[in-house]
Amino acid sequence: MAEISGTGIGQGIAHGPVATMAAGLEPPSDAPSKRTPDEEKQAVAEAVSATAAELNARGERAGGSAQDVLEAQAMMAEDPTLEESVHDKIDAGATGEYAVHTAFAEFAEQLQELGGYLGERAADLADVAQRVIAHLRGVSAPGVPEPGHPFVLVANDLAPADTALLDLDQVLAVVTTEGGPTSHTAILAREKGIVAVVGTGATGLEDDQIVIVDAENDVVIIDPSEEQISEATARADARAAAQAAPITPGALSDGTLVPLLANLGDPDGAAEAVELGAEGVGLFRTEFLFLSNDEAPSVESQKKSYVDLLAAFAGKKVVVRVLDAGADKPLPFLTDEGEENPALGRRGIRALSFHEDILRDQLTALAQADAETDADLWVMAPMIATIDETEYFMNLATELGLKTTGVMVEVPSAALLADQILKVADFASIGTNDLVQYTMAADRLLGSVAHLQSPWHPAALRLIKAVADGGQVNDKPVGVCGEAAADPLLAVVLVGLGVTTLSMSPSALADVRAELLKHTLQDAQRIAQAALDTGNADGAKSAARAAA
Incomplete structure (x- = not known):
């Protein structure tokens, strides 16, 4: 028996025989063409x-x-x-x-x-x-094998076209030698609830070999014993039972409520999110309305999409983030071309305030959609760094008829000023991906510094606590809408730090709900303190596991 380490996606566990992805097409010849x-x-x-x-x-x-x-x-x-x-x-x-x-x-x-x-x-x-x-x-493209029985798919990496349409009755789990937590294999596996361990390096696995894929513990176990298979089966059954249990509001075992919300990128995902138990929307990204256009969409066209979303969550909270452009999402009509370091340039609220007409149109469309629907609409600004920016956004949103407005905390300065910012803003939502990037001075698009891009790092956890403390002082809610909330154990830590709501991909809701129910608020605070008392991300995660 041997183990291969990688990055687990989600909390699942599965076992079965390996089927490896076929090699790609033979490279074409470099012989000169005989055609024109x-x-x-x-x-x-x-x-x-x-x-x-x-x-x-x-x-x-x-x-x-x-x-x-x-x-x-x-x-x-x-x-x-x-x-x-x-x-x-x-x-x-x-x-x-x-x-x-x-x-x-x-x-x-x-x-x-x-x-x-x-x-x-x-x-x-x-x-x-x-x-x-x-x-x-004139041949078929290489694709997923079909051995005729359920199998564990092993590949260098999976193409999105293959991952998107995997037959989940046949594919028990996925193991890839390449990729990481932001690869499309990982993103789609998380969304579809596929058990996966990615980035394992060379595995040496062969067809029909039996393996256990343990995403929760980031390992693949080769040729496991009967005892290990029995344990894996029991864990898988327990997880399936938890996911099949009646959906209840997110809460700790002592009854402390922790609303569990969905991250959505367009209105089409609303019905599935509700079905999976989302108590509302913690992050609705509006970029889909803008990214494929040469100019900003009209108020009317925006309003239609917002009405579709809000109608699906009648009576529930829906947090909409206004356009977050810049850095890796440039727009010709909004962001500056040729910035040397766009992640530190005019992005988010900086770009919107420079082109206030675009922001005014979006806020107007949201206010009109709110007036026509029964959802509880909250609107927030991205990349807030100062109290002045907070006041600017709050004043403009109020002028245009919005009732509940807040800020994204993705910049360390906003976290450090949270007690002051939350005197002005109605709420704060922490975007962990960018907060970690700016805290660690590690561009999240650069693989060379990927080891610094973990939301488990105590430096990031301390800033999250500072924001939560600012919320408590001002009696204002503080949520997390970064995918850190989709990690069940980290979700417990976040609650222990004082976060009041968690928002994530809908497929993660069941695992997070089940994990929260294992702990009291006092437990969560103790687990969070264990993570805070360490010096690096791996240490924080290990300490939290031990404390839990």
Whole structure:
């Protein structure tokens, strides 16, 4: 028996025989083309168009975040920069297949060098290239194996097009040698509730070998004993029972209420979130309305989307974040082009205040949607760093008719000033991804500093506590809407630090609800203190596990 370590996604555990992903297509020959450049370019254009259409169709079938991911892949396929590179290689005598292979590989290498989130998109780009080449050859693209029985899928990494449509009656769990917690495999596995351990490195696993995939403990156990299999089965059954239990409000075992809310990126996910037990929405991202446009959408078009969302949560709290553009989400009509360090530049509320007409339109649309529906609408501003910014947003929102307005705490200065900011704002919501990035001076898009990007780090936990303390002093609610809330044990720590609500991907709600019910508020405070008393992220997580 041996163990392979990786990054577990969620709290699941599963066991079964391995089935490995087939190798990709054979690389194309570098022999010169026997066709004219125009003929090669036409063939590539048709293959790219067919690939994009196929990805979009898969996205429509999958829905949710998977649709966003696959639509982004379709856009990759048709990227003008890639097309220009392919044409240059064809003009130099290459075949269409070889031009696609080399142009996409060169761009993927650039993404890998950037690391982090962008580095993990390299796998998506490689998958697009394989699909285009398969169309050029008239063959099927490589995909998920079908051994004829339930199996544990082992792959270097999974393409979003494969992950989005996995047959969950057949795929017991997923193990990848590459990828990390922000890879699309991880994102989609978390959303679909797939047991997964990613980033294991070379596994040496072979078809039909029996393994246990233990996401909660970040390990894959090879050739387990009967006793280990029995224990894994018991844990899986207990988790299934907890998830199948009647949905109750989020609470600790002593009755302390902790509302559990959903993070959503568009109104389409509302029905599923309600079905999975979301007590409202803790983060509604509005970027989907803006990112695909050359200009800001009208008040009327925005209002329609907001009405759809609010109508799905009648009588419940819905927290909407106004447009958060900049850094990795530039917009031609809002953000500055060519900033040397956009993560530290004009983004979030800084960009919106500079283009106040866009902010006014969005707040107006939200106020109109609120007037037509029965949800409890809360609206917050992203990237608040100062009291002045807080006052600016609160005054403008109040002027335009919004009743409950607050701030995102993603910048350490806002956390340190929380007691003052929450004298002005109605509430605060902590975005842990950016808070960790700015606290640790570690760009979350850079793989070279990925080891510093953990919400478990005591420095980040202390800032979260400072915000919670500011909320208690002012009798104002403080939530967490970063995906840190989706980690059940970390959720307990956050409550112990004084956080009053937790918001996460809907698929994580059941695990977090079940974990909270194991602990009293006093337990949560003790577990949180154990994490705070350490000096690094791994130590904090280990201390919390021991204390729990």
